[in-house]
Amino acid sequence: MLSKTKNTIDLVTNENGLILVYKEFYRLFDELEERSVKIFITAPNGTNYEHMLSELRYTCTIKRTNFELPVIFICIY
Numbered sequence: 001m002l003s004k005t006k007n008t009i010d011l012v013t014n015e016n017g018l019i020l021v022y023k024e025f026y027r028l029f030d031e032l033e034e035r036s037v038k039i040f041i042t043a044p045n046g047t048n049y050e051h052m053l054s055e056l057r058y059t060c061t062i063k064r065t066n067f068e069l070p071v072i073f074i075c076i077y
Contacts, residue, residue, distance in 0.1 A: 001076065002028060005037050010075040012042040012065075015049060017072040022052040029059040044068040 002009065002025065009032070013021060021041065029039055039060040043053060044067070053062050 002032070002074075005032060005076050006035075008038045008040070008077055010040045010042075012069060012073040014044060014068045014070060014072075018043055018049050018052055020072070022049075022056065026055065026059075029056070033059045 011021065018041075032039060040063060041056060041060045042063040042065050045064045056062060
């Protein structure tokens with residue numbers, strides 16, 4: 001599903017979801033960036049996983065938020 005994206009991916013996640021996103025999709029995000037797909041990740045403030053966010057910033061735009069959701073929400077368009 002993500003590999004067929006043509007325009008934009010908006011992803012909202014909590015700290016646990018951030019681990020999953022980093023492990024499973026980091027290489028795919030590199031490929032999508034080469035195809036000019038824009039990737040936005042919204043993650044909670046104060047996360048303990050700043051190193052993952054730093055790595056993801058190379059391919060994604062990271063937004064920080066004050067609330068935390070117990071799920072991963074992905075919107076593809």
